[in-house]
Amino acid sequence: MSGSTFGTFFRVTTWGESHGPAIGAVIDGCPAGLALSEEDIQKHLDRRKPGQSRYTTKRKESDKVQILSGVFDGRTTGTPISFIVFNEDQHSRDYGNLATTYRPGHADYTFDQKYGFRDYRGGGRSSGRETIGRVAAGAVALKILESLHVQLTTYSSSIGPIHIPEEDMDFSVISQNQLAMPNLDYAKKAADYLEQIMKEQDSCGGTIQCRINGLPAGIGEPVFGKLDATLAKAIMSIGSVKAVQIGDGIQVASSTGSQNNDAFYIEENQIAKKTNHAGGILGGISDGSEILLTASIKPTPSISQVQQTVTDQLEETDLVIKGRHDPIIVPRAVVVVESMAALSLVDLLFQNMTSRMDNFVDFYLRGEP
Amino acid sequence: MSGSTFGTFFRVTTWGESHGPAIGAVIDGCPAGLALSEEDIQKHLDRRKPGQSRYTTKRKESDKVQILSGVFDGRTTGTPISFIVFNEDQHSRDYGNLATTYRPGHADYTFDQKYGFRDYRGGGRSSGRETIGRVAAGAVALKILESLHVQLTTYSSSIGPIHIPEEDMDFSVISQNQLAMPNLDYAKKAADYLEQIMKEQDSCGGTIQCRINGLPAGIGEPVFGKLDATLAKAIMSIGSVKAVQIGDGIQVASSTGSQNNDAFYIEENQIAKKTNHAGGILGGISDGSEILLTASIKPTPSISQVQQTVTDQLEETDLVIKGRHDPIIVPRAVVVVESMAALSLVDLLFQNMTSRMDNFVDFYLRGEP
Amino acid sequence: MSGSTFGTFFRVTTWGESHGPAIGAVIDGCPAGLALSEEDIQKHLDRRKPGQSRYTTKRKESDKVQILSGVFDGRTTGTPISFIVFNEDQHSRDYGNLATTYRPGHADYTFDQKYGFRDYRGGGRSSGRETIGRVAAGAVALKILESLHVQLTTYSSSIGPIHIPEEDMDFSVISQNQLAMPNLDYAKKAADYLEQIMKEQDSCGGTIQCRINGLPAGIGEPVFGKLDATLAKAIMSIGSVKAVQIGDGIQVASSTGSQNNDAFYIEENQIAKKTNHAGGILGGISDGSEILLTASIKPTPSISQVQQTVTDQLEETDLVIKGRHDPIIVPRAVVVVESMAALSLVDLLFQNMTSRMDNFVDFYLRGEP
Amino acid sequence: MSGSTFGTFFRVTTWGESHGPAIGAVIDGCPAGLALSEEDIQKHLDRRKPGQSRYTTKRKESDKVQILSGVFDGRTTGTPISFIVFNEDQHSRDYGNLATTYRPGHADYTFDQKYGFRDYRGGGRSSGRETIGRVAAGAVALKILESLHVQLTTYSSSIGPIHIPEEDMDFSVISQNQLAMPNLDYAKKAADYLEQIMKEQDSCGGTIQCRINGLPAGIGEPVFGKLDATLAKAIMSIGSVKAVQIGDGIQVASSTGSQNNDAFYIEENQIAKKTNHAGGILGGISDGSEILLTASIKPTPSISQVQQTVTDQLEETDLVIKGRHDPIIVPRAVVVVESMAALSLVDLLFQNMTSRMDNFVDFYLRGEP
Helix, strand or coil: CCCCEECCCCEEEEEECCCCCEEEEEEECCCECCECCHHHHHHHHHHHCCCCCCCCCCCCCCCCEEEEECEECCEECCCCEEEEEECCCCCCCCCHHHHCECCCCCCHHHHHHHHCCCCCHHHHHHCHHHHHHHHHHHHHHHHHHHHCCCEEEEEEEEECCEECCHHHCCHHHHHHCCCCCCCHHHHHHHHHHHHHHHHCCCCECEEEEEEEECCCCCCCCCHHHCHHHHHHHHHHCCCCEEEEEECCHHHHHHCEHHHHCCCEEEECCEEEECCCCCCCEECCEECCCCEEEEEEECCCCCCCCCEEEEECCCCEEEECCCCCCCCCCHHHHHHHHHHHHHHHHHHHHHHHCCCEHHHHHHHHHCCCC | CCCCEECCCCEEEEEECCCCCEEEEEEECCCECCECCHHHHHHHHHHHCCCCCCCCCCCCCCCCEEEEECEECCEECCCCEEEEEECCCCCCCCCHHHHCECCCCCCHHHHHHHHCCCCCHHHHHHCHHHHHHHHHHHHHHHHHHHHCCCEEEEEEEEECCEECCHHHCCHHHHHHCCCCCCCHHHHHHHHHHHHHHHHCCCCECEEEEEEEECCCCCCCCCHHHCHHHHHHHHHHCCCCEEEEEECCHHHHHHCEHHHHCCCEEEECCEEEECCCCCCCEECCEECCCCEEEEEEECCCCCCCCCEEEEECCCCEEEECCCCCCCCCCHHHHHHHHHHHHHHHHHHHHHHHCCCEHHHHHHHHHCCCC | CCCCEECCCCEEEEEECCCCCEEEEEEECCCECCECCHHHHHHHHHHHCCCCCCCCCCCCCCCCEEEEECEECCEECCCCEEEEEECCCCCCCCCHHHHCECCCCCCHHHHHHHHCCCCCHHHHHHCHHHHHHHHHHHHHHHHHHHHCCCEEEEEEEEECCEECCHHHCCHHHHHHCCCCCCCHHHHHHHHHHHHHHHHCCCCECEEEEEEEECCCCCCCCCHHHCHHHHHHHHHHCCCCEEEEEECCHHHHHHCEHHHHCCCEEEECCEEEECCCCCCCEECCEECCCCEEEEEEECCCCCCCCCEEEEECCCCEEEECCCCCCCCCCHHHHHHHHHHHHHHHHHHHHHHHCCCEHHHHHHHHHCCCC | CCCCEECCCCEEEEEECCCCCEEEEEEECCCECCECCHHHHHHHHHHHCCCCCCCCCCCCCCCCEEEEECEECCEECCCCEEEEEECCCCCCCCCCCCCCECCCCCCHHHHHHHHCCCCCHHHHHHCHHHHHHHHHHHHHHHHHHHHCCCEEEEEEEEECCEECCHHHCCHHHHHHCCCCCCCHHHHHHHHHHHHHHHHCCCCECEEEEEEEECCCCCCCCCHHHCHHHHHHHHHHCCCCEEEEEECCHHHHHHCEHHHHCCCEEEECCEEEECCCCCCCEECCEECCCCEEEEEEECCCCCCCCCEEEEECCCCEEEECCCCCCCCCCHHHHHHHHHHHHHHHHHHHHHHHCCCEHHHHHHHHHCCCC
16 A cells, blocks of 8 residues: 555545656546546646746646546446546656755655665656646546535635735636736736746745635544545645645634634524634534635745755765756646545545435435335 | 544544543554553553643543453553543533534534534533543554654643744653643743633633654655655644644745755765755655654633524524633643654554565565575 | 454444453444444344353353443434443453463464464454454444345354255244254254264354345445455454355356346336346346345364364374363354344445435435525 | 455556456555566466457457556556556447346346446446456566465366366366366366357356465454455455355365364474365464365356346347357456455555564664664
């Protein structure tokens, strides 16, 4: 179990290395009868495709997905769905000293420690290209969520020091800027900041927020299978994420009970909350209000500056990483965060179907005595 | 699968409600031959026991643990270890309107939404007493880690607005103050703050840090089974945790690559890092340096102030929660964070045993041709 | 993971040794709202209790079960259900040379090989008393199945050489004889055979059949999660079972396609089959007809005759096992087979709830647009 | 979770339909450093390839496997290994009434009941072609077992009424006859029988045995994770298997304890058994002697005779299945049984690595104080 499988009920396994022949994923557990086409997947893959803005690597990949199984006559059959994306930009090249030198901030050293050797071409399995499989599977999860009218809104909430206050967010403009920010003025400031960072041959980080609306109350399992715990694992499993917050997140630590408790009241004959410090989750279970999660993304570790490092022969050396690298991965990671959130939600929605006897009996005996 | 099981190789299932006859846990997957006594467990349970300081509930529980299986002649047998702690303070009492009223910040409403009804006595399964099972199992995990000289140092790094700067931390004094803080002056300030909060019939939150030293490099699985992702799930599954950070955590978002990358160098013929922004984890795998995780804990939701809320009959009402409640749970949650971290580490240490063929062959063929 | 957990959705963990203080089980994943009392469990435990006929050990155990969690006001809460049965007959005794001598047909030698040592008192974890946990959990599964009108009929189909032909079976008499056979004449013959076996200080085996009626079509997952594969694992996991057959079982190997295929026809506007060689399962999925499984049980390995064996010091020795032992375990194992079948069915019934999108959408959106 | 994943530590997911573009498998959990080439896989795939004898379908498939990930420089990297085999014979054809008619003995009806519709082309997911993924993964498991000198000998022990007595078996001739039988005279008799069956437009079944030698003692987990239970699930999950026996299998039911117990003795300073009725497994754990499992395979349900059946519109109809079909699948299923046994063994060998503390400590601290 090398850990490449996510989920219990909607189970996704991703496979593939950056410079192998192909990369892909298998979903085991998608219900039968969901309308699904390659275009449904492609539109999300295109959100993370390289070469779409001046802030991404020049690697040329069309990242065209093919569905190899599990769909018949345009609908899922209930059996495993296999996706494949062939790597196009995998021609032999000069990897220079990357086979023997450990890049700071990368997994080169830890892979060698764990496995004794590694596929050093482009980061191998720890490459960001691994997320292609996540996004392909996430696209299916998003379609399932759509059928329940569950909506995910995901965006760059900050880039480097440029942080958008919640009151200035306009989610309708997220797709109108290359940085996936919910405010065009801040996006302009962030772009200026990125130009400066690029001039300095440096990189920067940022934060991504995902807001989930329309999720029924009652989703998530008490104790270890909490909704927030599941989301935390899913989001922290994305390379470069170093913090996950739910609702008010780190601010709760300096708050008080009287401030932080969300008072219940009745609105239109339904239970509602006056505030949402909790981020839509109480005791690990959704309460029907908006779920807010925030992921903090570290700066891209590949920078063009000279860096001090070591080789696998325990010699100190200077490293210059060639080629152009993403000065920031935040905008491209937005769809990955959304995908991982969607995979978590679908898994827990399926799990919740067995939480009550009355539902179970009704499911099997509908109308029977 | 109601989600009460944690881990794959070292698998822990907790059970029990706050006011049921008993509470407990079962470990399935503890290796044979570990010396284990009830005292090994008890000393950790005592760290979370109520009634030990003026900052905890007055509930009287001795929380004496019994081992019911899996230990023979003082050593584990490799078969399931069952722990039980009888609830002593479970006599019938007046639960007032708690059966029908939803306490803000608690799981009352979401449990009802999920299950259709709930055990309303003392929070039932969502009570902090559930963590007794975690701590009992965690104590075994800590013993296993001890055998590898892996050390966990866990403490309250902030209480309300009182935050101890890293350079002022002295871990030797953690056990010398009731707040489990690594600085006695700050502990005094925090105590003063708590007095004020208690006067205001309010509560407060804080942060807990866990530092892990001595873990070999190579632990954690790439992709979904990352060490940081596993820790994030483990820690976020503790009620009241709203954020998890690894290493520099949220600060990475406003850092740059040149600042955030930890340069490798050679020290005493070993690979070392000049800084540790990454918190000991690269690509989801331990790099052999100190692992730092930080959990943000929300204020105790049970406060004595009058709160606005609703009933399960959709009527608005005022709520006054009777009895004395912990104005802060941070000091008692320290051992829970440590337990969950320990459970995560042991699970991944076991998993890592199958990562290399040479180790596998050596394990079974030692010295054979 | 020492393998003491069964199931994915309805997950059961058993714990406890023959001569430890207690034995028990935890169910994680029982839906909320099932009416459940200790009596519901006890009646099945009483079916396997020792001391009820002259064919069982004289060990005195009342085997009274207590429910420690997961039930409130007579109904399951959706959280883990913990069962405990205290071992009464666990007083210190003379285990003679059992600590160092390997009993033929028992797990003494293999436990030592696996774990390095073992709890030798009464077989420890490999004792038949482990099945108490299975039966307790199985009783809950049987209640769940009852709510869908799924019926299990389980009985001794043969004892030693006494085999009841299918046409002579009368299931109404199973509970009218101590051997749980569906024919009183054959039960008499079997009793005579057992008397002879007991005189010879020997033991014998037999077969158990379980017939499942009322299970909806569509249960079981294709490929590895087949209904028959799940049942095979469940039944083979019972100590002493050496063969599992579905439907015609081993007879299919010498049959032909034209004989073995069950022709479909229409009866009362429903699809039916003229024969049922398949035993109610096609492609690993239930077809709505009766499921038949047959388990072959080996003779009790504990016999009073002198046996040749060895010690853990690699010395040959003669072994005489003291005390009275069950000359046959088949009648007491009937409820264990039924329990394991029930656990398998419930797990797959839950899993099947997520097999179709239309059901999923209907579950969450009932009546909503 | 549609059930297409096998194993916990060495986890295999198969995907693909008979007439989709491709079929494949992903292994998650193969250790790093195993030498692996496509040829290692191909040689086992060729054992099940169609068109190799007059007893198989004429479907033309070269079944050439490609490894898409997880192998670098000829060695496994520890990350997921993805296999693909493109379906060549998948051109559009006339499926006649198979889209609406339920073939007796097939999964057509049960798939429709479960999923609401099905991929009717060539059986879709329930096709024997699904086993390509099992064999590809099994080939890797067999390489791992080879490194421990564990040997599997698998063969057709009977075909229709032609059953080879154990004393007449010569395993060296298995690969010298198209029926994979361990006796050439019996193979000739079986061939004659098959000619007759084919003339009658009928099909027949048979039995497959797998003998495992060299497995260390101590493999398998007590209770639910028994070695025999794991094997039973693995083997029963192969389509057409209706019975699984371990060692003496069904014969134990009519044996006595004194006959069936295998006496231990000392041979060359090692513990040995005088007989092996148990088939190498005691208490679910390997005892170091030969493991014997027997699978009973039903006759191929596709026969050319006219059969009575029904349509999905609940009309009775006559069915004639066109084309030539395997009159027997036993010889081609031999490698599938071997593959599933190998997958089970590797999974349990990995699991067993965590069974003892001394091994764990030694693994991580080798030579350290």
